[in-house]
Amino acid sequence: MSTFSHLTREKVMECLKRVNEPVLNENIISLGLVHEIEVDKARVFLHMENASSDPGVRNELTEKIKSVLGEAGASHVEIHFSGKPKCGMGGQEAEPLSGVKHVIAVSSGKGGVGKSTAAVNLALALKKLGARTGLMDGDIYGPNIPIMLGIPSDRRTEPGGSGKILPIEAHGIRAVSIGFFANPEQPMIWRGPLLHKTVQEFLHRVEWGELDFLVVDLPPGTGDVQLSLAQWVRVSGAVIVTTPQEVALADVRRAINMFRQLEIPVLGVVENMTGPVFGRGGGERVAKDFQVPFLGDIPLDAEIRECGDAGVPIVAATAGSGTSERFIKIAEAIRQAFYKNDNPSKTRS
Ligand SMILES: Nc1ncnc2c1ncn2[C@@H]1O[C@H](COP(=O)(O)OP(=O)(O)O)[C@@H](O)[C@H]1O
Ligand SMILES: [Mg+2]
Known part of the structure; x- marks a missing residue:
C-alpha cells in the first residue's frame, strides 16, 4: 500500500478525528478520549479513556478506529482503554464545584x-x-x-x-x-x-x-x-x-x-x-x-x-x-x- 510508509502520529491523529464516539456523535479527539498515540512503522498503539460503560459502544468504537487506521495503512492496531467506565462523559465522575x-x-x-x-x-x-x-x-x-x-x-x-x-x-x-x-x-x-x-x-x-x-x-x-x-x-x-x-x-x-x-x-x-x-x-x-x-x-x-x-x-x-x-x-x-x-x-x- 502506498500510504504504508507514511503512517505518522499526525496522520493517525487526522484519521482519529474522523471517528465519532457513537453515542455523543462527536469526534474522539475533540472529546479528549485519546490520551496516547504511539506509532511503530505500521503498528499503532492507542491509549484511550473509557467513555462508556456499555461494552457495545466500546466495541463499535474499536471497530471504527481499526477500520480508519487500516485504510490509512496500519498493519496492526492495539487499543488500551483505561479508567473505570465513566458511565457517560462526566456526570457521576466529575468533581462537585467547590462551594x-x-x-x-x-x-x-x-x-x-x-x-x-x-x-x-x-x-x-x-x-x-x-x-x-x-x-x-x-x-x-x-x-x-x-x-x-x-x-x-x-x-x-x-x-x-x-x-x-x-x-x-x-x-x-x-x-x-x-x-x-x-x-x-x-x-x-x-x-x-x-x-x-x-x-x-x-x-x-x-x-x-x-x-x-x-x-x-x-x-x-x-x-x-x-x-x-x-x-x-x-x-x-x-x-x-x-x-x-x-x-x-x-x-x-x-x-x-x-x-x-x-x-x-x-x-x-x-x-x-x-x-x-x-x-x-x-x-x-x-x-x-x-x-x-x-x-x-x-x-x-x-x-x-x-x-x-x-x-x-x-x-x-x-x-x-x-x-x-x-x-x-x-x-x-x-x-x-x-x-x-x-x-x-x-x-x-
Ligand atoms: N413566555 C414568553 N412570552 C413572550 N416572549 C417570550 C417568552 N419567552 C421568551 N420570550 C422572548 O422570546 C425571545 C427568545 O427567548 P430567549 O430566552 O432568548 O430564547 P433562547 O435562549 O431559547 O434562545 C426573547 O425575545 C424573549 O424575550
Ligand atoms: Mg439564549
Whole structure:
C-alpha cells in the first residue's frame, strides 16, 4: 500500500478525528478520549479513556478506529482503554464545584424557545425562595444574560482577591457571561479546545463563593458546551425548556437522551410560550414519554419579552403577577427535587 510508509502520529491523529464516539456523535479527539498515540512503522498503539460503560459502544468504537487506521495503512492496531467506565462523559465522575451545592443546567433542543428567559427567571425565583444563586451564561455563541439582567454592554469583570474573576452582581444574583469579556459587536469564533477551556474558567476561575444553586444557561442542542460542562463539573440536574409544538419536541427528546447518556438527572420539562399561538400540552406529553417530571408551563406573554429586553426579568419586576408566580412554582419544584436528593440514601457517592 502506498500510504504504508507514511503512517505518522499526525496522520493517525487526522484519521482519529474522523471517528465519532457513537453515542455523543462527536469526534474522539475533540472529546479528549485519546490520551496516547504511539506509532511503530505500521503498528499503532492507542491509549484511550473509557467513555462508556456499555461494552457495545466500546466495541463499535474499536471497530471504527481499526477500520480508519487500516485504510490509512496500519498493519496492526492495539487499543488500551483505561479508567473505570465513566458511565457517560462526566456526570457521576466529575468533581462537585467547590462551594456550590448544586449546578443546574438549563437546556433546550433548539434556540429561541425561551431558554435564557427561563434560566434568568428561575435563577431569580430560586433567589426569592431564599437560595444563594449564581447564573453562568454558558451560551458563549450568543450570550443573552447581560441584556436580560440589565448589565451595561461595556461592563467588564474585575479580578477578585485570590486571582480569580469576580462575578457581576445583578438583582441579587451573581452572574458571569462571555459578554463581560468580549465586545458584543464582534462575532465569536470558537475552536474546540478554547471553548472547553472557557467553560472551565467560568466554573473554576470565577469566585462564585458559597452558593446553593449555580444555574447554567446552555446553548441550544447537544454540543460542545454541554459536554464540557459535564466534564468539568458534577451537574446535579438539567431542566429542559421547550415550546408546545412538535417541531421543538423532537429536539427535546435528543436533549433528554444526551443528559441520560451523561448521567445527569433530568429534573423535568418546562413548557414555554404556552397559549393560543403555539398551543399547549407538548411539554407535558414529552415529560410523560420520558418519565421525567413536568415542571409547569409559562404563557406566551408580551410582558416577559419586554421585561427581558429592559433588563429587569419578570420575576424581579413584578411580585405576585401570574407569570412570576409560575416561575416561582417551578423553582420551588426544582428546590424540592434536591431536598429529596439530599436524602443520604439518594445522594451519589
Ligand atoms: N413566555 C414568553 N412570552 C413572550 N416572549 C417570550 C417568552 N419567552 C421568551 N420570550 C422572548 O422570546 C425571545 C427568545 O427567548 P430567549 O430566552 O432568548 O430564547 P433562547 O435562549 O431559547 O434562545 C426573547 O425575545 C424573549 O424575550
Ligand atoms: Mg439564549
